[in-house]
Structure formats: structure tokens, C-alpha cells
Amino acid sequence: MKAVLEVRNLHFRYADGTPALNGIDFTLAEGETVALLGANGSGKTTFLMHLNGLLTGEGSIQVCGMAMEKPNLRAIRAKIGMVFQDSESQLFMPTVLDDVMFGPLNQGRSAAEAAKRGRAALETVGMAHAAGRAPYHLSAGEKKRVAIAGILAMDPEILVLDEPTTFLDPPGQRALADLLVRLPQAKILVTHDARFAQALSHRAVFFQSGKIVAEGSVEELARRFAWDLEMEGAR
Amino acid sequence: MQPALLDRWSRQASILHRRDPRAKIAAALVFLVVVATAQPALLPVSAGLFLFLCAGLVVARLPLGGALLRAGIVLPFTLTFAAICWMAGDPWRGVSLILKSYLSALAVLLMVSTTPLPGLLRGFERIGAPRFLLMVSQFLYRYLFVITEQAQHMSKAAACRGGMRFRAAAGALAVLFARSYSQAEDIHRAMLSRGFEGRFHGPEDTRFRAADALFAAAACCAPLLLRLVIERVAA
Numbered sequence: 527m528k529a530v531l532e533v534r535n536l537h538f539r540y541a542d543g544t545p546a547l548n549g550i551d552f553t554l555a556e557g558e559t560v561a562l563l564g565a566n567g568s569g570k571t572t573f574l575m576h577l578n579g580l581l582t583g584e585g586s587i588q589v590c591g592m593a594m595e596k597p598n599l600r601a602i603r604a605k606i607g608m609v610f611q612d613s614e615s616q617l618f619m620p621t622v623l624d625d626v627m628f629g630p631l632n633q634g635r636s637a638a639e640a641a642k643r644g645r646a647a648l649e650t651v652g653m654a655h656a657a658g659r660a661p662y663h664l665s666a667g668e669k670k671r672v673a674i675a676g677i678l679a680m681d682p683e684i685l686v687l688d689e690p691t692t693f694l695d696p697p698g699q700r701a702l703a704d705l706l707v708r709l710p711q712a713k714i715l716v717t718h719d720a721r722f723a724q725a726l727s728h729r730a731v732f733f734q735s736g737k738i739v740a741e742g743s744v745e746e747l748a749r750r751f752a753w754d755l756e757m758e759g760a761r
Numbered sequence: 762m763q764p765a766l767l768d769r770w771s772r773q774a775s776i777l778h779r780r781d782p783r784a785k786i787a788a789a790l791v792f793l794v795v796v797a798t799a800q801p802a803l804l805p806v807s808a809g810l811f812l813f814l815c816a817g818l819v820v821a822r823l824p825l826g827g828a829l830l831r832a833g834i835v836l837p838f839t840l841t842f843a844a845i846c847w848m849a850g851d852p853w854r855g856v857s858l859i860l861k862s863y864l865s866a867l868a869v870l871l872m873v874s875t876t877p878l879p880g881l882l883r884g885f886e887r888i889g890a891p892r893f894l895l896m897v898s899q900f901l902y903r904y905l906f907v908i909t910e911q912a913q914h915m916s917k918a919a920a921c922r923g924g925m926r927f928r929a930a931a932g933a934l935a936v937l938f939a940r941s942y943s944q945a946e947d948i949h950r951a952m953l954s955r956g957f958e959g960r961f962h963g964p965e966d967t968r969f970r971a972a973d974a975l976f977a978a979a980a981c982c983a984p985l986l987l988r989l990v991i992e993r994v995a996a
Contacts, residue, residue, distance in 0.1 A: 580950050600956060608954040614907055615947035620879040620899060632956030660768060662906040680955065 527555040530590050530605075530683055530712050531577065538572060538583030538736075546572040547583055548736040554684065559706075559713040561723035561744055563753060564733030570716045571611075573733070574686055577714075578606045590683055604633055607677030607711075611689040613669035617661035622653065622672050625661060629680035640679070647679035648672070651705060667698030671705065678709070685713045691722050720748040770823055770874040777821040777875040781973035782884025788980030789872040795984045796864045802995035807860040809987045814867045821875045828874065832867035839863075878902055896961060900948075908941055 531554040538547040547569050554560055562570045575581040577589070579599045587594035589602045610616050619625035623644050630640035648654045651671040661669060670690060677685060687706075691699045703725050706713065717723050723730060724744040732740040732747050740747055747753065771778070777785070792810075799806045818828050839862040843855030873881065882895045915933045919925035925933065 575950075578954055580953060600958075603954060603956050606954075608951070610947065610951055610954075612944075612947060615944055616951040618900065618903055618948050618952065620877075620882075620903060624879055628952075628957075629955035631962035632958065637962075658772075662903070676955065 527558070529553050529588075530556050531714075532586075532588040533573075533576075534586045536573070536576060536583050536585035536587065538576065538581060546736050547576075550585070550736075550738055552731065552738065554712050554714060556683075557710060557712055558729075559715060559727045561727040561730040562714060562716045562733060563718075563720065563723065563730050563744075563747055563751070568733040569736040570733050571688055572736075574608065574688055574714070574716060577684075577686060578603050578608060604680055605682055606684045606686060607680060607682035609670075609673050609677055609685065609687045609690060611692050613666070613673040613693075616673040616676065617669055620660060621657070622648070622659050622661060622664070623657040625672065626657075626676045626679050629676055633680060643679045643681070644675070647675040650678055650709075651675045665698075666693040667695070667701060670694060670698070670702060674705070683711060685709065685711045686716075687713065688716045689718070690715070691717060691719050720744055720753045724748070767870075767873055768878070771877045773822060775820065775822045775875065777817065777871075780875075780976050781969050782876045782880045783887055783969060784973040784977035784980070785872050785876055786881075786884050786888060787977050789868050791981040792868045792984050793865055795988055796861050796868070799861070799988060802992050803857055803860065805995055806988050806991045807864060809991050810864055810984055811867075813984055813987060814864065814871060817871050821871065823871075823874055828870055829867070832863060832870050835862045835866040892961070904941075904944070904948075907944070908937065911940060912937055 531552070533550055533552040536547050536550040536552075537545075539545050550569075550573060552573075562573070564570050572581065576583055576587060576594075579594055579596075579602060582594075589598075590605045592598040592602055592605075594602065617625050619628055623641065626644035626647055627637075627640040630643045631637065635643070645654060645657065648657055651674050653668060653671050653675060656664060656668065656672065661672065664672065670693075674685075685706075690702060690706075694702060699719075699722060703722060706715075706726055713726070715723060715726060727744050730742065730744045730747045731738045732751055740750060742750075796807075796810060799810075815825060815829075818825050836859065839858050843858050846852065846855035846858065876884070878899070882899055886892060886895055912933070915937065916925060919929055919933065
């Protein structure tokens with residue numbers, strides 16, 4: 527299957543010298559969903575920030591055949607849709623429809639086309655009824671859906687979701703999983719929730735100290751690193 | 762003032778709500794100038810302008826008592842300055858300050874209660890207000906709720922541990938500032954991820970209809986004529 531994302535030997539240090547990524551190699555195929563597991567501070571979010579040029583490290587990144595270089599950034603950001611952990615930071619426009627139209631308008635689409643795409647994306651995530659509402663009136667689950675709609679309206683080929691189940695109750699998590707399963711894009715899923723990852727992912731990689739130290743199925747990695755059994759063990 | 766309440770009021774349906782924001786902005790600006798420059802027969806002129814605004818509130822189907830009460834939000838500030846004028850031996854200037862500030866607040870309240878914020882900001886943009894200022898206003902309005910909620914959570918957490926004294930309140934304020942700063946960075950990242958390149962692209966403007974022009978002409982002339990007539994009668 528065609529690779530839509532290829533990362534080779536990616537290294538990154540923060541300005542204070544703290545090493546965050548130590549030689550990441552990663553490939554994502556078209557339509558594939560990969561879960562990124564690992565402890566807090568293991569480098570998962572830092573890695574995500576490199577995928578659309580929010581951070582720049584050493585190494586090579588190719589997104590849909592485009593090298594991660596400044597002239598390609600606009601096109602790359604249209605291909606990779608990032609859904610951040612805190613939807614509150616992602617929904618910054620006064621109304622839901624304004625927010626969902628933000629990306630398409632930045633892509634240079636006309637207001638009518640952006641509105642059409644925005645409404646279609648809201649329909650896909652089941653939030654068409656909220657188009658005229660202010661984002662702060664929505665529940666956490668609804669905010670997450672609108673954040674995803676804001677990305678879908680840009681027609682990306684890859685969805686990157688950072689801790690998508692944060693702030694969601696179990697029905698909200700189930701609804702989100704149902705939605706994500708229906709979306710055809712390739713997905714990268716950063717989560718601590720192994721069961722959620724298992725429901726959605728074809729495979730998983732495990733981050734430790736800025737490196738990918740293991741790769742396999744979610745079940746295999748969860749067992750190997752005692753990922754979802756820790757609480758039961760503590761009991 | 763409760764922003765959520767204003768938001769609800771601004772999304773009601775009335776003949777005033779349907780008017781183009783630019784017409785309402787023009788009417789409000791003219792009204793402010795008429796009030797600010799009123800000198801002779803100030804009491805009867807103020808009474809006339811007050812009744813004019815009350816008529817506007819009735820036409821807009823807004824709760825009269827609630828709106829009159831909320832416009833009083835400016836009074837604590839102006840009362841302070843009025844007290845200073847009174848102590849300086851110029852009580853009439855103090856009375857003038859109170860009347861003018863209250864009427865101005867009521868006029869602005871009528872404008873924002875009949876125009877949803879996105880439309881209002883777009884209206885200001887169309888009449889040439891600085892885009893950067895409008896962007897800041899939009900973000901302030903959007904995140905005021907989030908920051909207020911965070912402050913309330915911190916206050917509750919402090920109350921659970923014995924209440925918030927001056928030192929703790931100062932610390933909480935610092936934490937709130939740091940969180941707001943961090944959230945601003947997250948918002949900026951989310952904006953860049955969706956192709957933001959430093960300029961907001963607004964949806965297409967609604968047409969400025971003949972009814973809007975008629976309304977603007979009437980609403981601009983009425984307070985001016987009212988003032989001139991009352992001043993002449995009083996003279």
C-alpha cells in the first residue's frame with residue numbers, strides 16, 4: 527500500500543538542550559490507523575508537532591510525497607489534519623460554522639465553498655444542528671466532534687489525533703470511536719487508552735525516551751508493557 | 762454583565778435584530794455623539810433620549826427591566842468620578858457624567874443585544890475598524906468564558922481547602938496568567954495547523970438593503986432631532 531507519511535531518523539532537542547526525539551523511523555500507509563503508545567514525556571506529542579512543521583528537527587519527513595520544507599508547508603498542512611488534545615484551544619472562532627470554515631478559507635476557497643464544506647463536515651460528525659452555536663455552549667464530546675469537523679472540512683489525507691478521549695465520558699468515547707472508524711483517512715492516534723487504541727488501530731508503536739522501542743498489535747504492546755493492566759495490578 | 766445572556770439576546774428575532782450591523786453601528790455612533798455633546802437642557806434631553814432607547818428595547822423585544830439594570834454596570838465607575846466632581850464643588854458636572862455614561866452604556870447595550878458578535882465584528886471591519894483590534898476583541902470574548910471558568914474552578918478548589926486568602930489569590934492569579942499564556946500558544950499552533958498565515962478570512966458579507974439604509978437614516982436622525990426640539994422648547 528502507498529505510504530502517505532515517511533519519517534526517517536528524526537532527532538529533536540528543545541532549546542534548553544533536552545533531547546526529545548532520538549532517531550524516529552515511522553511509516554504510515556494509506557487508510558491505515560496506527561496508535562502511538564507510551565508514557566507522558568516519551569516524545570509522542572513532540573513527534574506529532576513535527577508532522578506539519580510546528581517543530582523542526584533533524585532528519586527527513588515526507589508527507590504525501592512532499593518533503594517537509596518551508597515552501598511545502600501550506601500544502602502539507604492541508605494534507606495533515608491535527609486534532610489537539612484540548613478542543614478548547616482548537617475552537618477559537620465565535621460560532622461552530624465559522625470555526626469549521628476557518629481551514630477552507632485559509633486554503634483560499636470562496637466563502638460559499640467554505641460554508642458548503644463546513645456544513646458537510648458538520649453533517650459527517652453529526653453536529654450540523656450546532657452550526658450557529660457558540661463553541662463554549664457545547665459539551666466536551668460535541669467540542670471534539672466539531673474540532674474533527676474543522677479538520678475534515680480541509681479534506682486531509684491523514685488525521686492526527688492527540689489524546690482524543692481526554693475529557694470524554696464512556697458514551698462520548700464510544701461515539702468518537704464509531705465516528706473515527708467510519709472516516710476513510712489514514713490516522714495516527716496518540717492515546718493512553720489501550721482499549722480505545724485496540725478498537726481503532728491496525729498496529730501500534732511504543733515510545734520510550736524519544737525512541738520507538740517496539741512495534742506490533744495494540745494487544746501485544748499492551749501486554750508487553752503492562753499498559754492497561756497497571757491499575758488492576760495496583761488494586 | 763453576563764456575556765452568555767447577551768449572546769442569547771443577540772440571537773433573538775425582531776426588526777432590529779434583522780438590520781445590517783453597519784446600520785446599527787452608525788446609529789449607535791451618532792447617538793453617542795449626540796449624548797456626549799448635549800449641554801443645554803441636559804435633564805429633559807436625557808429623559809427624551811432615555812425614552813428613545815426604551816422604545817428601541819421594546820421594538821427589539823428585549824426585557825426592559827433587565828436591560829436597564831444591566832446598563833447600570835458603568836455606574837460604579839462614573840459615580841466615583843461624579844463624587845470627585847461634587848467634592849471639587851462642581852456637582853452639575855457629576856450629574857452630567859452619570860447621565861451621559863448611563864445613556865451611552867444603554868445605547869451600546871441595545872446595539873450588542875441585537876447583533877450577534879460575529880456580525881458585529883464583521884460590521885466594524887466593513888466600516889474600516891483595524892483588523893488587529895477586532896481580532897483581539899474576538900479572542901477576548903471567546904476565551905473570557907474559558908478563563909472565567911478556570912478561575913471559578915481554582916476558587917472552588919481553594920474553598921475546599923479552607924478558602925482563598927490574599928497570598929493564595931495572588932498565586933492563583935499568577936497561575937491563571939501562565940495558563941492563559943500557554944493556552945494562547947496552543948491556540949496559535951491550532952491556527953497554524955489549519956493554514957493560518959496571519960489574516961482572517963471572513964465569510965461573505967450580507968447585502969446592505971434599502972431597509973437597512975432607511976433604518977440607519979431614521980435611527981441617526983431621530984436622536985439628533987429629538988435633542989434639537991427639546992433644547993428649543995426648553996429655551
